[in-house]
Amino acid sequence: MELNVLLETVAQQQGASVQPDGVTRSLRATRVGQLFTADWKAELVLAGMAYNVTVGGITGGANVALITGGGAGATTIDSDQPEMAIGTPTGYFHVPLSFEFAGQVDIDADVSEGNVILFADTVKTIPAPVIASATLETPVNLLGGGPAAISYAESQVTGANITSPVCSMLLAYATTQGSEVSAAGYAVPDLQCHWNLPFPILLKGPCSVIACWGGTKAVLGIASYCYAEVPISRFA
Amino acid sequence: MDVNGILQAVAQQQGANVSTGGQLRALRTTRVGQLLVADWRTELILAGAAFSVSVGDIVAGGDVALVTGGGAGSTIDSDQPEMAVGTPTGFYHIPLGFDFEGQVDIDADLDEGNVILFADTTQQIPLPIIASSTLETPANLLGGGPAAVSWAQSVVTTNITAPVGSIVLAYGTTQGSQVTAASYTLPKLQRHWYPAFPMLLKGPCSVVACWGGTAAVLGMCSYYFAEVPLARFQ
Numbered sequence: 001m002e003l004n005v006l007l008e009t010v011a012q013q014q015g016a017s018v019q020p021d022g023v024t025r026s027l028r029a030t031r032v033g034q035l036f037t038a039d040w041k042a043e044l045v046l047a048g049m050a051y052n053v054t055v056g057g058i059t060g061g062a063n064v065a066l067i068t069g070g071g072a073g074a075t076t077i078d079s080d081q082p083e084m085a086i087g088t089p090t091g092y093f094h095v096p097l098s099f100e101f102a103g104q105v106d107i108d109a110d111v112s113e114g115n116v117i118l119f120a121d122t123v124k125t126i127p128a129p130v131i132a133s134a135t136l137e138t139p140v141n142l143l144g145g146g147p148a149a150i151s152y153a154e155s156q157v158t159g160a161n162i163t164s165p166v167c168s169m170l171l172a173y174a175t176t177q178g179s180e181v182s183a184a185g186y187a188v189p190d191l192q193c194h195w196n197l198p199f200p201i202l203l204k205g206p207c208s209v210i211a212c213w214g215g216t217k218a219v220l221g222i223a224s225y226c227y228a229e230v231p232i233s234r235f236a
Numbered sequence: 237m238d239v240n241g242i243l244q245a246v247a248q249q250q251g252a253n254v255s256t257g258g259q260l261r262a263l264r265t266t267r268v269g270q271l272l273v274a275d276w277r278t279e280l281i282l283a284g285a286a287f288s289v290s291v292g293d294i295v296a297g298g299d300v301a302l303v304t305g306g307g308a309g310s311t312i313d314s315d316q317p318e319m320a321v322g323t324p325t326g327f328y329h330i331p332l333g334f335d336f337e338g339q340v341d342i343d344a345d346l347d348e349g350n351v352i353l354f355a356d357t358t359q360q361i362p363l364p365i366i367a368s369s370t371l372e373t374p375a376n377l378l379g380g381g382p383a384a385v386s387w388a389q390s391v392v393t394t395n396i397t398a399p400v401g402s403i404v405l406a407y408g409t410t411q412g413s414q415v416t417a418a419s420y421t422l423p424k425l426q427r428h429w430y431p432a433f434p435m436l437l438k439g440p441c442s443v444v445a446c447w448g449g450t451a452a453v454l455g456m457c458s459y460y461f462a463e464v465p466l467a468r469f470q
Contacts, residue, residue, distance in 0.1 A: 001237060009243040016268035019247040024262070027243045028269035035243075038270040040278045046266055047250050080297040093379060107422060111341055115300050117456075122379065164296035169288050169375050170335075170458045173300070176422055177339040179347075179412070185420025198430050199277035199332060199460070201288070204379025212294065234254060235282055236380055 044228040048146030051139035055155040056222030066220035069213035077214035080161035084211040087125030088151040093202040095228040102192040103221025110180035114215035122168040125206040133159025280462040284381035287374035292456025306448030315395040319445040322360035323386040328436040330462040338455025342423040345414035349449035357402040360440035368394035
């Protein structure tokens with residue numbers, strides 16, 4: 001016996017019906033029959049598992065406020081004193097979603113340079129912030145009203161070193177360097193990093209993700225990092 | 237017999253139930269009926285079949301550590317690549333992504349810098365010779381997943397068997413155009429490549445990255461790939 005099954009769903013382009021979790025419901029389609037889907041990033045965000053950490057920003061009623069990179073009062077990157085660090089404990093995967101950075105650096109000499117790097121340490125979580133020498137950052141849930149993060153975050157580490165982070169996996173890197181032919185010149189350096197990975201990397205806790213920026217001259221910038229944290233049992 | 241089947245799934249936006257392999261389970265939707273999906277890259281990663289190789293580093297407690305390209309000189313030498321990953325017979329190698337950013341001192345007319353990622357579909361690169369290259373251990377993108385079957389090396393300074401450019405996967409270049417000698421430039425040499433579709437390179441095969449130019453090119457790269465048994469797709 002041949003059984004012909006016509007697959008149907010509900011055209012519901014506008015005015016989507018909302019069902020609570022646990023209820024069987026029809027899938028939705030546009031008025032011309034396209035199925036609505038949500039990809040892996042949207043899934044994590046809508047599950048309340050995704051967060052943002054912003055370093056630098058804009059002052060209320062005033063100008064942008066950039067963060068000067070480089071550790072220990074120097075301008076060069078010092079990974080012991082990063083500009084942003086997030087630690088995720090045992091029992092969770094840390095899933096990077098995106099990293100946005102733009103910075104300023106005065107490249108006015110031959111082979112002067114500026115750098116920004118985002119990397120993962122898959123060996124250990126960073127220690128809890130030492131507030132006297134770092135700024136505590138509270139990850140913001142990308143599903144407004146969602147639960148607080150299990151991971152902890154800090155920025156502008158300047159005093160006490162964190163335990164030397166290991167670059168187990170290079171996630172993103174951007175650089176600019178001047179090439180001087182003669183001293184008479186004018187340049188507009190471009191140091192920015194916009195990283196939106198199209199696939200998930202599941203970093204198994206304890207682990208950390210760290211951002212540093214710096215150069216031969218001071219690098220001042222703003223960064224915005226989005227990630228998700230999910231229990232190990234969800235995928236492994 | 238004609239039957240009309242209505243596509244249904246369980247609204248389960250939060251608190252997804254986790255099934256074991258082989259178990260029948262309902263599809264999931266958001267509370268407003270969007271089917272939750274995983275694309276081909278996510279499928280490979282969640283199967284524990286995808287890996288990352290990083291070339292370049294950040295010194296513990298220090299600055300970024302770039303890798304100088306060009307093998308024995310500053311110009312690219314494909315016998316002495318900056319990164320090479322070899323996959324054996326019995327597996328497909330599937331490139332997933334490549335990120336490179338580098339520095340080059342472009343201070344004369346027609347100076348140039350290049351970066352190239354290519355596939356050799358005829359051979360697997362030889363095992364790393366540790367005295368003349370750096371052994372790289374591919375990191376599984378599913379933390380705790382199995383080790384890679386492919387092997388990888390970087391900063392090669394003894395020739396590997398001349399790799400063949402069967403397929404150019406990604407290429408980036410910059411070149412100076414000097415109008416007058418009095419000038420100052422900020423070269424940008426970068427390549428960020430994420431193919432929208434899978435290429436199934438049949439082992440034995442290799443994927444090789446090189447960078448270099450008329451002056452030294454210093455850079456870092458991340459390369460992502462999957463390796464799957466041939467039987468999975470053929």
